[in-house]
Amino acid sequence: MPQQLPDVTHRVVPGPAGRIHLVEQGEGPLVLLVHGFPEFWYSWRHQLPVLAAAGYRAVAVDVRGYGRSSRPEAVEAYRMPDLVEDGVAVVRALGERRAVIVGHDWGANIAAGSALLRPDVFRAVGLLSVPYAPRGGPRPSDMFAAMGGEEEFYVSRFQQPGRAEAEIEPDVRGWLAGFYAALSGDTKPAPGAPDPHFAAPGGVLRDRFPAGVRPDWLGEDELDVYTAEFERTGLTGALNRYRNMDRDWEDLADHDGAPITQPSLFVGGALDASTTWMADAIEAFPVTLPGLVSSHVLDGCGHWIQQERPEETGRLLTDWLGAIGDAAP
Known part of the structure; x- marks a missing residue:
């Protein structure tokens, strides 16, 4: 199975909520890799050996709620x-x-929050797909509820416990395959097609996912790995991250508008909604990321950057890490 990568070590370490599962490869300065939704450590499978070969200790974690890490109920x-x-x-x-x-x-x-809240630990920060936008503005749930008019934004659909699970969990494989395709550069809906980030009144998100197509990066084996993991864990732990956006807004009130000053990197996909919707955040980087070393928007790339463009992502990461060196403040 592709989950059994050569030359990697699986470990479980103690964390505040119980256990944290991680996969590591290589020796040298520590580089912590944090996945998104709906993924787990496996989304970094291409970059682990590249970083290790470049002289780094690459560690990909299962975020709380995912994979083999603890999944608190609250x-x-x-x-x-x-x-x-x-x-x-x-x-x-x-x-x-x-x-x-x-x-x-x-x-x-999470990487941006880590650099902001614990600069004593995290000396540099790399951001893929989602640019840094400082805390501020209206309460997130109010903002998302106002998006799309009569249609419902996916983040709003994810707020009520059990609701998104009821859509996804009866057919985890089919939902994941459609979601990955909907946000991939080579299979996303054509311009002018209904936006898969929104559900029509009375509909579900999956209604707008591409049917019968698979991104180039997602073979049967890769989809098997993702499906097996989320069939085993369910989706609640993963979706609970979305259900804390208002709490984050409250928790970070003392950091309203705060920049991240450590050396930073941004890599976005030109066909990713995160890049286009948050174009203003990217334009604000000289103020919000004053330590920005390099910023890249990859033509033809969608949301799943390190899987759609594994070689390019590895090169950008190692170039950036080489530029900042071991002594970044």
């Missing part, structure tokens, strides 16, 4: 400060004092 156990402390616990458990943190999708938000 919804409020998935708020951002708790996830930041999970990352700190990993660094400490590995015998390190500091680390570079790189995240994709929700992992990018």
